[in-house]
Amino acid sequence: MNTKSRLLGLAFASADILIELDQEGRIVLAIGSPPAPDCAAPESWPGRHLLEFFGKASRAAFDTAVEGLAVGVRSPTAEVLLICDEDRVRRARIRAFRLPELAPALSCAITFEGSPFSLTVPQSPPLLTGDGFLERARATLDKAAARGPMAIAFVDVSGLDSVAGERGQRATARVQAALQTASIDGSSATRLSPERFALLKDGADGRDLATEVREAAAAEGLDLSSRATEAPIAVGADPVSILKALRFTIEGCLRDGGLDRPEQAFSEALKNTLRDASRFRVMVKARQFALHYQPIVDLRTGVVHHFEALARFGDTAPANVIHMAEELGLIEEFDLAALEKVVRKIRQPGNGLIKVAVNVSGASLATDAYVNALLHLTAADPGERRRLMIEVTETAALADIDAADRRLRALRRSGVKVCIDDFGAGSATFDYLRGLSVDSVKIDGNFIRDLEADQRVRTVVTHLVELCASLNLTTIAEMVETEAVAELVGSMGVDYGQGWHFGRPTPQPVTAQPDRSRGAPRRLGAVSSWG
Numbered sequence: 001m002n003t004k005s006r007l008l009g010l011a012f013a014s015a016d017i018l019i020e021l022d023q024e025g026r027i028v029l030a031i032g033s034p035p036a037p038d039c040a041a042p043e044s045w046p047g048r049h050l051l052e053f054f055g056k057a058s059r060a061a062f063d064t065a066v067e068g069l070a071v072g073v074r075s076p077t078a079e080v081l082l083i084c085d086e087d088r089v090r091r092a093r094i095r096a097f098r099l100p101e102l103a104p105a106l107s108c109a110i111t112f113e114g115s116p117f118s119l120t121v122p123q124s125p126p127l128l129t130g131d132g133f134l135e136r137a138r139a140t141l142d143k144a145a146a147r148g149p150m151a152i153a154f155v156d157v158s159g160l161d162s163v164a165g166e167r168g169q170r171a172t173a174r175v176q177a178a179l180q181t182a183s184i185d186g187s188s189a190t191r192l193s194p195e196r197f198a199l200l201k202d203g204a205d206g207r208d209l210a211t212e213v214r215e216a217a218a219a220e221g222l223d224l225s226s227r228a229t230e231a232p233i234a235v236g237a238d239p240v241s242i243l244k245a246l247r248f249t250i251e252g253c254l255r256d257g258g259l260d261r262p263e264q265a266f267s268e269a270l271k272n273t274l275r276d277a278s279r280f281r282v283m284v285k286a287r288q289f290a291l292h293y294q295p296i297v298d299l300r301t302g303v304v305h306h307f308e309a310l311a312r313f314g315d316t317a318p319a320n321v322i323h324m325a326e327e328l329g330l331i332e333e334f335d336l337a338a339l340e341k342v343v344r345k346i347r348q349p350g351n352g353l354i355k356v357a358v359n360v361s362g363a364s365l366a367t368d369a370y371v372n373a374l375l376h377l378t379a380a381d382p383g384e385r386r387r388l389m390i391e392v393t394e395t396a397a398l399a400d401i402d403a404a405d406r407r408l409r410a411l412r413r414s415g416v417k418v419c420i421d422d423f424g425a426g427s428a429t430f431d432y433l434r435g436l437s438v439d440s441v442k443i444d445g446n447f448i449r450d451l452e453a454d455q456r457v458r459t460v461v462t463h464l465v466e467l468c469a470s471l472n473l474t475t476i477a478e479m480v481e482t483e484a485v486a487e488l489v490g491s492m493g494v495d496y497g498q499g500w501h502f503g504r505p506t507p508q509p510v511t512a513q514p515d516r517s518r519g520a521p522r523r524l525g526a527v528s529s530w531g
Helices: 003-013 056-066 130-142 165-182 209-218 239-255 262-285 318-327 331-347 369-377 382-387 401-414 429-435 445-449 455-470 483-491
Strands: 017-021 027-032 078-083 088-097 106-118 150-158 189-193 196-202 225-233 290-298 304-312 356-361 388-393 417-423 440-443 474-477 496-498 512-515 520-523
Touching (some): 078 209, 130 189, 165 209, 239 262, 239 318, 331 388, 369 401, 440 455, 445 455
Parallel strands (some): 440 474, 474 496
Antiparallel strands (some): 017 027, 078 088
16 A cells, blocks of 8 residues: 555544554554654654553553454554653544555554643642532532533542552552543542542543543552543533532532442432422422421420421422522522411411411521511511511521521511520531520430430430520420420420420311320410410
């Protein structure tokens, strides 16, 4: 075959370099562009073995692709790192074929991918922590419109964590540097577990991360196996919603780092999150959720003191829905919708004496909207405010406690009572007690559940009740499930109890409680004041 025919073959292959190899794998002809502008031209390659231009992992990939290749058949494409010089490599794709007129010689077409880069241990930024990765995702997605398509990649490097000493440290540094280099801005990779990494990358970047990681390890003489998978991040018309959904989904993947198919889990989780968020918005707008009412009983008299309004979303666990709504910035609208339902309930005939506590997320106290809406809803009959209690939950922490306290004080001045919910469950509990003007504290049910079996828990609850009493705050014990626990919390000085022992949540408030001493029900209607 003459040179002209070979050049036509090069053009047909749409390759950057066309080479021919003899039976020993030595280059007999090379035509095309050098892998880097200042590298030796392919025309100087004849006489050298092709594998001199490949790293260790790339050699194995090429050998696998050409093994048993028949005359007239093209090999599968092998992803390789092509050595430019002592320091630099370049990603490339190579396909081999045996032309009948040149057999047993092997012809290969090489196509470059990306730009040359170094495999030495660079001074790359340290890997991000889990929280740092989420923050970087937020910042990156904020610029998504300008960046174009993005993806999240998961890379598993088997055996990396078992390499000890300085060699293991160098290998880890090389792997981490390779992943940082591949990330969308050079510093958006994190380590999910000892052998699993994740990075944000350009969705159009087709580099073979698994090969690059293997080559990085091979530079330290290590033959590690690696696998890379990725999931696209579809950026829609509402970048704020996408951003929040992305953060929520990445957080879940960070918790579940041992998944066998992380890219599939991420894609499905992100899709499901966006779908669930859309359904939640529709549900809230149409008020298509239910409130059930659970009695809270005076432990001294057995009288139903008030009810807590608890959201119900069909078969879905309420805590999961509320957590999603808080993370995706949908909770404020829901809190207002729940408040509206509660106000309508206390206005219904036959409910003239009941009092109701309704939960409000810390996120809803970040502005004046919730307080203003409550005051507006009850403007026609301000007396309704004395039948409402706001339970401030800690699932979404208050960003500005002082500002939230000003809003809660406004509610208290209007007659609304305020309670700290699930006291003891979160890290901000005592910050709330110190910084918020409240009337009551609800002791987290996990404490109450363990009261009988754990003396230390009883000591903690005893001191907590004493502290609240010294601050003139009433206390409520939740998750009271048995008569024995009800008597125990009552003897410790807790004012009110809530739990299945006193009644399960029901669609309508039920004030008739069983008289357990006589075995017959009696009507114990709610008292008319919070005092």
